[in-house]
Amino acid sequence: MISLVLAMIWSRRGQAVTLTLLALFAVAAAVAAPAYLTAADRAIAVGQIATASTAERSLVVAGVQNDRDGDGGNQIDFKDIGSALIDLPGFSYIYSAEFSAIGIEPGRQYADRLVFRQDACSHLRMVSGRCPAVEGEVIIGVATAERLHLAAGRSITMRAAKYSDDPNNAGFIPDGKPRKLVITGTYRVPAPGDRYWGGHGYFTAVPGLGPGEPVFTTSGTLDLMDHGDTAKAIDGAAGPGALDPDDLDQLRTGLATLNSEPSELGVAIQIRTEIPALLERIDAGRSAARLLVPVLAVPLVLLACFSIFLAVGYGTEGRQPELAVVALRGSRWWTRWWLAVGENITAVVAGAIAGCLAGQLLVNAVAAARFPGVRVDQGWNSLRYAPLAALAALLAALLAQRRQLVGPVVNLLRRNPVAGRDHRALATEAVIVLLAIVATVQLVLSDGTLTGVGLVAPAFLMLAVPVLAARLLLPAVTWYAVRALDRGHLGAALAALQLSRRPGAKRLLALLVATVAVAGYAACTIDVAAHGRAVQSGLGVGADRVLDIGGSVFRSQLLTAVRKVDPDGRYAMAVVRMPNAGHNEPPGLAVDSTRLAAVANWPSGGPSAARVASLLHPDAPAAPVMFTGPELTVEATASNFTVKSELRLVLTVSSTSGLGDAVVQFGKISDGRSRYRQSVAVCRQGCRLNGIELVEAAGAAAVSGRLVVNSLGPAGPGDPLAEPGRWRMTQHGTITSDPAGLLVTVEAPGGLTGGAWITPVDTPYPIPLAYSGAAPLDDSITGAGGGPLPIAPVGDLPAIPRLGRHATLVDLEWVDRLATDVDPALEPQVWLGPGAPADIVDRLSAQGLTITGDIRAGQVGRQLDRQGPALSLWFYVLAAGFAVLLGAGALVLAAAVDRVRRVEDLSALRGQGLSRGRLAAATRWTYPILVAIAALVGLGTAVIAWLATGWALPLAGVNPPDLPLPSWPGAPAVIGTTVAVFLVLVLVAVATGQDLRRRVARKERAARRK
Known part of the structure; x- marks a missing residue:
């Protein structure tokens, strides 16, 4: 019996190979999803670690020690602190200590920071002299030296100080005995934002003094001086070993232990770190990936099983005469079953085995190309799903042959199925449609929760719509065929009748529609996600580049400094946050609106930035006093x-x-x-x-x-x-x-x-205000000085840059003039356009501004590209490719099975006088017409599925801002994908038609020779 089955396979080796490839694709698709998730998990961790901020890659253990405490209750020792960090391997630690000192600054308003920081000289550039080496030596900043007329080699006297808030005598007062020190050099800071300096703000600008410049010295000098409170700290920088993606659980456990047992460090010790936020972002990205990948993996697996079901059904229908002969000879039931299923089962099993390896190897190759340097695990853990995928393929194959196995012999002898309605098929289709409706309703009622039934809503929609379309469209094809016959268009009529009368045509059409729908849905998702990331990295940042300004900076200072740096308003804009009182008042920005059009990333769908700027900054009614x-x-x-x-x-x-x-x-x-x-x-x-x-x-x-x-x-x-x-x-x-x-x-x-x-009266009054979201309910907002600020709304925007869909926007100059406070600006920033010069930070620093943060739209875009949602969507590209391969394979197998009977039919018609032109039309257009119908319906199916479920996909990254993110894909992406799939499938269809035409011609020539 085995030899007979092998002989059957060899005689139809083309069909066997095609079915084997379909089974390979089906099982590979099932294996690819878990394999890709394994690769994406590590890639997400590596990407987030690589783009993490300094605070997210470090920790600070700090406390204040007073050496004069007699009981030692607040004593801090570096050795004690270091021993508590032993459970956090992979960190490099930097020790520092400092206290306030007076002696070189005139007056009592300002004090210097006398700082020891381990290995500081390696991160400073000495302009004159040398670094301190022994007790009693210090170095000062160049700006301080110039301002106070100090130089290397000069002796100074300093003493510890503390701040007195006595309203009648506020300022720094002595807190220790004076000590004579020697200035050994002056320094500049090449990179004040370098991770080495941590978050201590050593170089934050001081109002009235300019950029901060600590007095650096040795640890011995600090111990030598008489002082009270000393701020001590250990800055831990996480190295590759600490943030290895394979050891994140160990790091999380170590941090939890460190924070849960503060008694080991003492009550005076504080631990500051944002590493847990990084770990949470990694976990959130992985969770998003575990939701997104199954959304398309499920319809892909269903499509794979459907393709096997269709392919096996087509092949078995082509062998019905053989099976009828076996049944008529009175063979035992197991012999009949083995001869019926052996050929297909053997091909499916061979394809399933190859598919297990192919799916894993394909994902490994894609991960190596897409995630270079990530060291993706090349293991085979995902193969644990391979037996389930192979079993599903076998069940689909057996289910496709159920009629041939249990049906009467008379039905096996028929060339066409018995006329009449198939109630079982109707019932199956009704169940599929019902499941699609229930899953979609569940998704809506759960507010987009992609769990349980809601997770498979896209899959059932992409299956239900093609099934309904196939049942509705094929009768229309039959009607067209009849009309074509009436009009004498015999070639078109033959092509249409081949589609409408073929037993498996309905299932083939449904499969091809689902193929286009899966690819189209993938295109919708990828396009919407890409545009959403562009909005987040553009409108969400606010400008091409945003600089955070540290220290106490007044609004007028910020405005003046930026205008001095960019007097023409071509690339720099001063920005501050507006205070908002309570939860009912939306957040707001005050911007130098004269530069708004040149600098800000502006939302689409509303008035232009230039128009809004002209409304926010009308001419002043009078000159200022x-x-x-x-x-x-x-x-x-x-x-x-x-x-x-x-x-x-x-x-x-x-x-x-x-x-x-x-x-x-x-x-x-x-x-x-x-x-x-x-x-x-x-x-x-x-x-x-x-x-x-x-x-x-x-x-x-x-x-x-x-x-x-x-x-x-x-x-x-x-x-x-x-x-x-x-x-x-x-x-x-x-x-x-x-x-x-x-x-x-x-x-x-x-x-x-x-x-x-x-x-x-030197400003407009009330102040012009643009807003996004609901219009302000009151006729005022909280002003920059804290009091009410009368407003006159002048523009409704889709979103305010940086703040989102519920915010306000006013002019900084007018707001500042109306404010009567002298408080520092709230969250001062400088927004920069693409034309900002490379030395813009130096130019702003020269105006007394200290840059504490530098956010670039491109950098944010790269961070979003390495978050879970973006990385998981590369599986959608794989899924679309698998879907096209499955559809093309099913089309090839269907044509191969139909070929024998169609050659006989068309040869007979040629003998009856069918012209070559009509023969060409009948062979050329049969499957291309089917593909064209499938492409149009598949496009509609993808759009319907996206409309019903796309809103629930977590595409916007971790903790997305309240921005007008796109919800619909661009027409070029969806239509282009549909056209690409159509071209692939139509090329396969045309090739099958040409092969059929050649076979008819060959048989015709053979008949003539006889």
Whole structure:
């Protein structure tokens, strides 16, 4: 019997090879999914580790020690700290200690940081002299040396200091005995953002002093000096051994142990690290991959089983006469069964064995090419799914032969199936459609949770729609064939009838539709994900490059510094966050909108950046009130004030040269004419008046009276003091003219809550505001200074760069002028366009800005490309390729089975006078027409499946921002993929038609020779 089966296989070796290849593809597709997930797990970890920030690759163990504590309760020793880190191998540690010291900076406002940091000299560039080597030696920064006129070889005296917050004598006071030190050199910092420096902020700019420059020394010098509190730290940098993807669980356990037993380090020790955030991101990426890969793996496996079912069914139908003869000879049932299934089962088993190896090897090759340097595990763990895949292939093969095994002999002798409706087929199709509906509804009700039935919703949709389409379209093909016959188009009619009357044509059409649908769905997913990553790395970052500014920087300082660096507004823009009070107020940005169009990454689907910029920054109604020197004077005449407590006069000013903001306290307001004078350092190069404030010391008392501001000086040109229309007072009084100056009438029955402010009318009022999301419910938002800021909405945007779909956007210059506070800017940044020069960081640093972060859109894009969703979608490319191979193989096998009977039929028709042209049409268009129908319906199926389920796929990466991410693929991607699949399948179809035509011609020539 075995020899007979082998003979059968050899006689139909073309069909056997095709079926073997289909089984190979089917099992390989099933093996590829778990194999790819294994490879992707490691690639995700490697990618996230490679793109992690410094804080995510390090930890800091820090504490404050006071050597004067007698009980030793807060004593910290580096050896004790180091011993607690023994469970974290693979880290390199850097020891540091520091305390505040005074002696070289004039005044009490500022102190120096006296720092010991292990191996600091290797990361500094000595400009003069040498690094400290022994006790009593220090080095200082170049800028500090120039500012304080110090040089290498100079002796200085320093002493430990601590800050006193005494309101009458605030500043740094001595906290130790003085010590004479020697400056051995001056330094520059080549890379202040290098990981070596950790997050200590050594080089953060100090207002009034410029970039920070610690005084570096030796550990012996720190011990030698008399001091109190000392900040000690160990910075641990994770090396390749610590962040090896295979040892992440060990690292997680070590960190958990370190944090769970703080008693080993002491209560004074704090541990700071963002490594757990990195580990969580890796886990989240892997979880996303484990959701995304099965979404297309399931329909691919179903398509593979369907292709085997179709191929075996086609082959068995072609052998029905043989099986009928075996049944008529009275063979035992096992002989009949073996002869029926042996040929197909042998091919399927051979293909399944080869498919197990091919799937794993293919994934290994793809992983090696797609994840270079990742060292993907070349193991065979995924083969544990191979027996299940092989069993599924065998069951599909047996199920396809059920009629030939158990049906009556009379049916085996028929060339065409018995007419009538197949109730079992109808029932099967109804179950498939019902499962598709239930799975889709479950996905919607679970809010997109890809678990349970919801996970297979795309698979059942891509199976149900083709089945329905095949049942509905083939009758239409029959109708077309009849019409073609009536019109005399015999070639087209024969081609159409071959499709509509062939027993397996419906299943073949469904298979080809599913093939196109799987490839189309993969294209939808890949295209939407790629565009989403582009939005996140562009609109989500805000600009081509974003620099975070450290230290206490005033809004006016930031604005001035950026405009000095880029006076033409071609590539740099100052940006700060707006405060928002409570959860009901959306976040906001204040930007230098004159540069918005040149710098910002702008959302599509709304007004242009240039249009919004013109709305946010209209012309100022009047020029600002300017002071031309540091000696500010105010002359004012007070009368009829009823307040019993002290009333004070205050001015707030902003430097026009980037020196900062200041609150100028002028003192008590007394009846009669008074002259006030204060020297304000930030005004030494000119400043702008932000506002005049009347403040009641006690508060909550009724206040009324008159104040005439006689003069402000030194005033700039065009002094508007006597023009009431150039001033604004929104509460607690009114402003009118007076022959002696500006008359302020105060009427505050409830007291001067928040102060009585008189501000210049040098900005639009209310402030123009653009927004995304819901329109602001109130007519004001929280201003830059914390108080209410009246707004006038001027534009509705799809999203605000960096903040997303629910945010606001205002002009930084107008907001800053309206603010009367002197608080530092909130989250100051400099956004840079593509045209920013390479030395932009140096240029900004020269203006006193310290760059603490540098985010690039391209870098964020690369990070997103290495997260779980992006890496898992490469499986979709594999799945699309497998689907096309399965569809092409099934088409080849169907044509091979049909070939014998069609050669007989067409040869007979040739003998009856069928012309060569009509013969060519009948052979040329049969399967191409089928492929064309499948391509159109498959495209629609992919779109339907994407509409129903695509929204649930986690394509946006880990913790995606609230951005208008695309939900629909681009037409070129989907249509292009469909056309590509169509071309592949139609080439196969044309080749089968040419082969059929050659065989008919060959048989015709043989008949003539006879």
